[in-house]
Structure formats: C-alpha cells, structure tokens
Amino acid sequence: MKKMHFREWGIESTRYWGLLAVLAGLAAVAGIAVLYMEHEGHWVTGMNNQVVWGLPHVFAIFLIVAASGALNVASIGSVFGKKMYKPLAPLSALLAVSLLIGGLLVLVLDLGQPTRLIVAMTKYNFKSIFAWNIYLYVGFLVIVVAYLWTMLDRKVNKYTKTAGTIAFVWRLILTTGTGSIFGFLVARQGYDAAIMAPMFIIMSFAYGLAFYLLVLMYAFKADGRELGDAILFRLKNLLGVFVAAVFYFTVVYHLTNLYGTENHAYEAFILLNGGIYTFLFWGGWMLMGLLLPMGILYHPGLGKTRGGIVAASLMVLLGGMSAIYVIVIGGQAFPMAMFPGQTIIASGFFDGVNGQIASYSPSLPELLLGIGGVAVVLIMTFIAIRMLRFLPESLADDVADPHHVKG
Amino acid sequence: MMASRKIITSLLTALTLLFVVGLTYAETGVKGTAKADSLESCVAETPFMRRNHFELILHQRDITVHEGIRKTDDSLAGCVDCHARSDAAGKPVAVNAQGEFCAACHDQVAVSIDCFSCHTTIPGGE
Amino acid sequence: MSTQPDKGRRAFLGTAAGAAALTTVAPGVFLHATANAAPRADAVTDQVRWGMLIDTSKCADGCSDCVSACDKENGLDLMIKPEGATDEQWAQQKPRWIRSVTIKDNLTDRVTTLPMMCQHCEHPPCVDVCPTGASFRRDDGIVMVDRHTCIGCRYCMMACPYKARSFIHENIQLKETAAPRGKGCVESCNFCVHRLDDGGTTTACQDACEHEAIVFGDLKDPGSAVAQALQSYDSVQIRADLKLNTGVRYTKI
Numbered sequence: 137m138k139k140m141h142f143r144e145w146g147i148e149s150t151r152y153w154g155l156l157a158v159l160a161g162l163a164a165v166a167g168i169a170v171l172y173m174e175h176e177g178h179w180v181t182g183m184n185n186q187v188v189w190g191l192p193h194v195f196a197i198f199l200i201v202a203a204s205g206a207l208n209v210a211s212i213g214s215v216f217g218k219k220m221y222k223p224l225a226p227l228s229a230l231l232a233v234s235l236l237i238g239g240l241l242v243l244v245l246d247l248g249q250p251t252r253l254i255v256a257m258t259k260y261n262f263k264s265i266f267a268w269n270i271y272l273y274v275g276f277l278v279i280v281v282a283y284l285w286t287m288l289d290r291k292v293n294k295y296t297k298t299a300g301t302i303a304f305v306w307r308l309i310l311t312t313g314t315g316s317i318f319g320f321l322v323a324r325q326g327y328d329a330a331i332m333a334p335m336f337i338i339m340s341f342a343y344g345l346a347f348y349l350l351v352l353m354y355a356f357k358a359d360g361r362e363l364g365d366a367i368l369f370r371l372k373n374l375l376g377v378f379v380a381a382v383f384y385f386t387v388v389y390h391l392t393n394l395y396g397t398e399n400h401a402y403e404a405f406i407l408l409n410g411g412i413y414t415f416l417f418w419g420g421w422m423l424m425g426l427l428l429p430m431g432i433l434y435h436p437g438l439g440k441t442r443g444g445i446v447a448a449s450l451m452v453l454l455g456g457m458s459a460i461y462v463i464v465i466g467g468q469a470f471p472m473a474m475f476p477g478q479t480i481i482a483s484g485f486f487d488g489v490n491g492q493i494a495s496y497s498p499s500l501p502e503l504l505l506g507i508g509g510v511a512v513v514l515i516m517t518f519i520a521i522r523m524l525r526f527l528p529e530s531l532a533d534d535v536a537d538p539h540h541v542k543g
Numbered sequence: 544m545m546a547s548r549k550i551i552t553s554l555l556t557a558l559t560l561l562f563v564v565g566l567t568y569a570e571t572g573v574k575g576t577a578k579a580d581s582l583e584s585c586v587a588e589t590p591f592m593r594r595n596h597f598e599l600i601l602h603q604r605d606i607t608v609h610e611g612i613r614k615t616d617d618s619l620a621g622c623v624d625c626h627a628r629s630d631a632a633g634k635p636v637a638v639n640a641q642g643e644f645c646a647a648c649h650d651q652v653a654v655s656i657d658c659f660s661c662h663t664t665i666p667g668g669e
Numbered sequence: 670m671s672t673q674p675d676k677g678r679r680a681f682l683g684t685a686a687g688a689a690a691l692t693t694v695a696p697g698v699f700l701h702a703t704a705n706a707a708p709r710a711d712a713v714t715d716q717v718r719w720g721m722l723i724d725t726s727k728c729a730d731g732c733s734d735c736v737s738a739c740d741k742e743n744g745l746d747l748m749i750k751p752e753g754a755t756d757e758q759w760a761q762q763k764p765r766w767i768r769s770v771t772i773k774d775n776l777t778d779r780v781t782t783l784p785m786m787c788q789h790c791e792h793p794p795c796v797d798v799c800p801t802g803a804s805f806r807r808d809d810g811i812v813m814v815d816r817h818t819c820i821g822c823r824y825c826m827m828a829c830p831y832k833a834r835s836f837i838h839e840n841i842q843l844k845e846t847a848a849p850r851g852k853g854c855v856e857s858c859n860f861c862v863h864r865l866d867d868g869g870t871t872t873a874c875q876d877a878c879e880h881e882a883i884v885f886g887d888l889k890d891p892g893s894a895v896a897q898a899l900q901s902y903d904s905v906q907i908r909a910d911l912k913l914n915t916g917v918r919y920t921k922i
Contacts, residue, residue, distance in 0.1 A: 177852040179751045179838035184761035188823040188836060215735055248821015248836060248853030251657075256820050259801045268825055322794060323830035447678075455803035472832060474907055475772050475922070483778070484736060484768030486761060487832060497763070608815045609807065610712035611866040620846050661816060661851030663844040 139533070141224045142525035144304055145518070147358045152522060158365035159511040159518075166508020169501040170245045170285075178248065181502050186486050186494030187468045191461075192246040195506030198343065198460045199239030199513065200273070200314055200471070201336055202453075204307040207232040207280065209371070210287075213511060214300025220370065223528040224352070229284045230520050231348055233277060234414045236511035244503055260502050265316045272310040306471020307350045318463065323400040326467030331392065335385040339456060342378040346452040349375065351448060351517060356529060365440070366540065376433035380450060383426045386459075398473075401491075405470050406462065410493065413466040416458040426454015469493040573636075575631040586616045595647070596622075600658070602629065604665070619658060624666040637664035674914035707868040717864075718810035719860050720888035721875075721914035722898045723784040727882035730771065735784050738877030739767045742861060744845030751839045764835030764850075766858040767874055782920055784874065784883065786810060786858040788907065789916035795834065804920035806857075810888070812915050813859040821853040832909050833857045860885070888916065 145152075173180055183190040209228035213221035283299040286292045315336030317376055323325040349371055356363045359498040390407070393399040406417050422543060429448040438444035471488020476482075480487050521527050533540050571589075574580060586592060586599070603617035615621075627638040640644040640658045649656055709781045724855035740746040741764060750759040767786040772855045788813045796812065803818035804825045814825070814834075834857040841850050847863035850856065861872040864913070875885040886895035 174879065176751070176840040179754050179758065179762050183836075184758070184838070185826070186761060186832075187837050198894055234912075248823070248855070249819065252820045254816055255717070259818055261796075261799055261802035263797045263825070264800045264802075266798065266822065270800065315780070317824075320798070321828050323828055433689045468827065473831060474831065477776070477779075478772040478774050478922075480770060481773050482771035483771070483785075484733070485765045485785075485832065487768075487770055487785075568883055583834075597889050597918040605815075606712075608813075610818070611807065611809070611862070612712060613708035613863075613866045614710040615708075623846075642909070656757065661841070661854070663846050665847070667846060 141529040142226070142527060143521065143529045144525055145355060145359055145521040145527055146467050149530060150516070151358070154517060156515060158373050159333075159515045162511035163515065165506045166504050166506075166511065168509070169356050173246075173501050173505070174250060180499065181497040181504075182497045184494075184496070186429055187465060187496035189464055189468065190496060191502035192505045194457065194464050195466060196239045196243035197314065199235050199242065199509060201311065201340045201347065201460070202347050202456070203232050203235035203239060203340075204276070204311045204314075204340065205340030206335075206348050207303060207307055208341055208344055209348055210283070211300055211304040214296050215304045218441075220367065220536065223531065223536060224367070224371075224531075226284060226287050226395075226526040227352060227521070228348060229287065229303075229356075230281050230517060231351060232344070233284075234513045234516035234520070235347065236273060236277060236507045237342075237516065242509035243510055245505060245522050248361045258397055261376040265313055269310075269317070271312045272313050273304070276303075276306055276310050278484050279306050307340075308337060308498050309373040311340045319468065323472060324467055324470070325399055325473060326406075326470055329389065330394075331385065331389050334481070335382075335389060338378065338381045339459065340386050342375065342452055343456045345371065345375050345378055346449040347447065347457075348450045350453075352444065354530070355470070355521060359527075361527070362388035362530050362532040364531055364536055365533045366533045366537035368442075368445065370488075371437065371438065372433055375449065375452065376430060376439075377484070379426055379429050379433070383430070386421070388427070398476075401473070402447075402470055411465060413462050413469065417466075419454050420458020421462055424451045426460055429455070466498055468495060502535055573628055573630055577627055578625045579644075580628070582625075592612075619662055620666075623662070623664060629666050633669075635665035640662050672690065709868070711864045713807055713809040713866075715808045715810075718884070718888040718891065718897055718916065719789065719791075719865065721883045721918070722808065722873075722895050722902070722904055723783055723917065723919045724884070724898075724921065725781045725919055726861070726921040727880045728769075728782045728784065729882075730782045731781070732782075732880070733769055733869050734877045734879060735874035735883060736765075736767055736769060738873040739786075739858070740865075742845075742848070742873035744848040744850060745861060746844070747843040747845065748839075748841065749773075749843075756837075760863070762836075762838040763854060764837060766833075766856075783922070784835075785831065785907075786874075786917070787829075788913070789858075791914035791916070793828050793913065794828040794830060798824045798828040800824065807862075809865075810863075811860050811862055812857075812869050812916075813862060814849065814854065814856050816849070816854040816856065819854040821855065821856075822854060825855055829857075830911055830913070 150378070181190060191352075207228055209221055209234075210225035212218050244253060256270065260270075262268065266458045278298070280303055283303045285294070286294075286296040286299045312333040316335035318327040319332035352370075352371075353363060354441055355361075390403060393403050406413060410415060410417075429451045432444045432448040432451075440446075470493055471480075471491065474487065479491070480489050483489050488494070489505045528536075530536070572593065579585065583589070584592070587595075599617040600619055600622070603615055604619070606612050607615070618625050623638050627635050628643065636643060637659075639649075639656065645659075647654065717908070732813070737746075743810055745764060745822070747762055749764075750756070767784050769787045770780060771780060771782045774781075779849065789806075789810055791806075793806055793812045796806050799805075800822060801818045803815045803820070804812070805815060806812045806829040821836070823836055826832075826836060834855050836855050837850060837852050840852050846848055861869070864872065870886065872883075872885045884895045884898050886893035888896055888899070890896055899918060901921045903920060904920045906913070906915045906918060907922075
C-alpha cells in the first residue's frame, strides 16, 4: 500500500462559500426560531403537557446517536488494527465531533430555561442518567479531539491505538447512556426495557456509518478525488451488516413486548392502529430504514453502484429519523396504564380517555431548529475539511487497498 | 498647578457624591408610598444591603424551598412588600418596573434580574 | 466613607429603628392568617410525613371543587391563554395540579371518580431522573420542584407514572405571592407547602371537598385523621407494582 497523503478540500471557492452561505442561512433561521420559542415560550410549539419532547428531541437524539456511530470507522482502524481503514479515520473522528455538537445544540436550545445551562453544568444529581450524559458527551468531545490529534500529528501517532480504544469504550458507554434515557423510565410501556441501550448502540453504528458514507462520497466527488471500489464496497458491506443488526434488535424488541400480555396494547398501537406512528414504523423504520437498504446493499447489481449506495445510506438516515420519532413521540403519545383492568372514561388532564392517544403535531419552529442543527453539523465539517488535512488525497484501489493486484 | 488639581479632585468628589446620592434618591414613582421609604434601614444597614442583598436572597431561597423555613427577614416577598410603591390611585406598582426600586440600581449597573419572571412584583400577589 | 462621631447614639437609634421597622414590616411577611399562623423557623424533618387518603366512594361524579380550590390557592386560575393559541392547544398546554378522573371497571362496568395529583412517592422516579436535582423530595415527604434550579428539560414529566407534572409554556403576568410560577419550568402539586410552612395543616383541596373524600395529614402521627383512616380502611397505591410507596392512598377503587 502506497503512502497516504492528506490534503485540504479543494473545491472551487465560489462553490465552497455558496455551500457555507446556504448552510449558514439555515442555521440563522434556526436561531430566529429558537429566539422566538424562548421569548414566547413553548406554547408556540406542538409540545404540550402530554407530549413533552417533540421534533427537536427527535433530531437531537438522532444526531447524538449518529455521532457515536460515526466514530466506528476510525475505531476499526485504530482499535481493531485494520490498516485499510486508517486513512478514513480523521474524517470519522471529525464527523463524530460535529454530529455531537449539532445534536447537543438542538437539545440545549429546546430547554425551557436555556439560560440556565450554567446550572446544568454545576449542579448534578448523579442518579439521573441525564447528569451522567452531560459528562459523557463533553468527555467524548475532549477524547475524540485528543484522538484526532494523535491521528494528525506525527509526533503523537504512537498513541493512536490508546486514544482510539479509550474513545471506543467511551462511546459505547455514551450510547448506552443515551438509550438508557428511555430504558430507565418505568412509567411508560414503550420504554422501561433494558434492550433500549444496546438497540441504540447498534442504531448508532448504522446511522453513523450512513452519514459517514454520504459525506465521504460527496466530499470526494465534489473535489474530483477517486474513491475506489475496494474501500467503498467494504464500507457498504459494513453498513449492510449494521442495518441487519438493527433489524434483529427491532424484531427482538417487539417480539419480547408481544410475548407479555401487559404490553399488547402498546404493541397494537405501534404495529396496527397508531395512525402516524404505525405508518412511520412500518414505512419509515422497517421498510425505508431497514428492508429496502438491505435489499439494495446486498443486491449483486445495485449494491455495487454509487447511486445505489447513496440511496441506501439516505434511506437508512431517514428510516432512522422515523425510528427515533416512533420511539420518542410514540412512546409519549400512548397513554399510561394507571388503572389496570379499568378504562378511563373521563379526565381533566388528558389521561388517555377511552384509550385515546395524546396529540402532537410538529410545528415550524421545531422543524427549523432541527434542520438548523444538521446545518451546523455540515458547516463544521466542511470548514474543517477545507482548512485542515482530514481527507486523504485518494482512496483509489491502487492506493488504498492493501491487497490490490495490478492489472 | 496645585490649584487646578484641587479643583479637579473636588469636582470629581462632588460628582461621585451626586451620583451616590442620586442613586439613593433616584425615583420616578410616587414617593413615600412604600413602607421602606420611611425607614433608614430594615433588614440590614443600607450599604450592606446594596452590596449583599442578592447573597441574602440566594441563600434564603434555598432554605425556604428545601427546609421550609419561612420565618425570616430575608424573604423576597418581604422585599416586595416593603419596597413596592403605589401609584396616585393607590394601586401597587410593580417593584421592578421602569424607574421603581429595583430598576433604580439594576439599570445603572446593567445587571438583569430573573426573579420576577416567576415571583410577584406587588405585595399580596396578583 | 462615613465618619461616626457618636457611635453609641447611632447604634441605639439603629436598633430602635430596626426593631420598629421589623414590627412594621414583619406582619406583611405573614400571608396566611390561619389559626396557628406561625411560619416555620426550623428546618423540616422526617419526623413528619405528609400524606393523603382519598375515599373514592365519597368523590362525587361531576364535582370539581377540589380542582377549583387548588387553582385558586395556587394561582392557576390567574393564567390566561396566550394570544394566538387555539382553545384546544391551551387546554393541552396549561398546567394542572389536580384533576378529576373517572374510571370504569372492564369486567363489572362499575364507575369510580377520584382526584389525581402528585402522589408524593417515597421513591419518586421524577427525582431520580432530574439532572440538576431540582425535582426533589423534602424531608417531610413533599415531592416538589425547586424552580430556581429547574432548567426545563421535562425529563421528570416523562418519568412520572401519574402524569402529575406540568410545564409552563408561556410568559406569566399575574402570580400569587405564595405560588411563584414562570415560563420554562416544571411544577406539580406540592401539598400546599406554603400553607404547611406557615403553620397550617390542611391543603386547599381537602378544605374544599364537601364530601370529605380527601383526608390529609401527617402519616407518621398515629393520632392524625389520615393515619387513623388508613388504619380503618383498606387502601391501595395507584400503580402499586412500581413500589414507589406513595404518600397518597386511595380506597374503594
């Protein structure tokens, strides 16, 4: 394998600044939406006392989960010693950082009292997984930046494996923490399941890698750099494996729920008669997020085309958003079982009268905030790859593939 | 040389005094209608209160909320009760309104206070 | 800055003025002139545990006296729908501390009405999940939110098995002195803690219920009405399987 050179992203200036301008515009609009929500109060959103976490949280959790998974590619290189992945590592670590910052930004800007962030940083209740998450998230940023440094600075290259291992273990804990936000809630039938933590981990693998693939392919294409089949197909096969694993966990989660009679109502809600939630589960989570991508990625013909891989990655991401939407919002919309064996026929506080689910419709400010978060992720990524040497000059087969045979 | 220096020093002193005195008596509401208007000092000496009132409030709020202690001089409700003025018609005026007690200093020192987004600004609530 | 030519005289005047001021100002601090109006001077201890027994057979269908009383006592009736919000939106977003719930047995069709509020658990899930510790359980058993520390993340609302908590979605203009409330924080029934801390022993909902369905008091005092009622009647916790040891118990559900 030839020596790998890294170079700044070289697309034409006008295109680069145009891209940044569009993204900055989206971020600015999100900023205005945040000011509006903070000034008026959350009454301007679709959230209420029944569904307290809405679209911003769906975006935030999705970005945070993808962040931890985006580091996978680097981990495979550093921790598991696969040389072929090493040139891919810097971009992977960069994406992990920018995705996490974008996700945290959206989360924090939706707080009822975002000006009290100092309070959140100084007063901790360590029984709360949220409090642990603050440390886990910030620690992750610090560790990944250190990890990146070991990758980019020749003098500290020898610490890459150590840094990579720490980062790998840290993010498993982090994603377990994120899944446990829901897994620890005894109150709601949709949560309170130990499987949520590992399911979130495996989802992070899939979403992070899909994001990585899309950014890599776009960045290389835009700059006319060659991305050889050897690397690309390795990554796409890996994505296929991760998506299959998510499928497995999804099936186990629902089958386990279906086994216990007490959860039948919730399963019927998700799988059969939950309206938008059922649609998003089957159409988004299962079909678009899992079955179609697996079909494409493992298809002997389609799976080897660039278009197919891009389409599959995009579908995984959109399916992932649907999955988080079903989990976060569906789990809240379903009424709590406060009186087993009885039906609530009247309530002064929307307790699920006659099984009616809580209503929630996403509002524009929430959507703008979420999109702004994604825009911030891309801004950070594009600026970084432009200013610093994150991207390898070429990932053509003869350069990147250690087993390449000329001819 | 010495004379001009003396003039400048006395001018500065005068201005400072005016400023401080102005702070004490900077009011735009109806004077004398607040209980505190007729008192020299109450909870503590005025200079102490000017420098440390937030410490008292911050300390007391934790004691009241977490320990339930309400027998205290340091309650925010007590401050409001004492310092809120009434308008000409006798209706209480918000203690943090423009030109009223809190704003008199807080506008000058440009420190925004968050208390009254939740706590009532007039004695007796509402 | 000040020179004190006669310290003794000033000190005397200061003390006299202070005493006079205290006597003038102090009554304004006591907001509830109840029979044993004596604001607490010592910290609460766990020698007392506030709790409630609700006799659902006495709760009348269609009655909402407890709800109105709570609204009035805690300033919830001062809240106005934000301009531009629909009625439906406002109904779903405005806070509610106590509500009336009517349930029907799936097998027998027997109908029961009961008031539902924060259950003041001994092991509250809302306290477990609060990242800043704003949601806390006081030594005397009251579970409440320290809204100085609340960052409005709403995790406690996700965690509460009784849907007891409310989030304030809008700017508040009118507030009760005893019930501060602001945009962006979470709150719930606090057993009228301002009354209890001022020496009272009853909650607004208990006082308002003409059917005597609500009995409130100190669970640890064997002589209290609620302790004796709990001895006499079979009572249950709602969602007892969660083992939260609630302070609010119900009979005849």
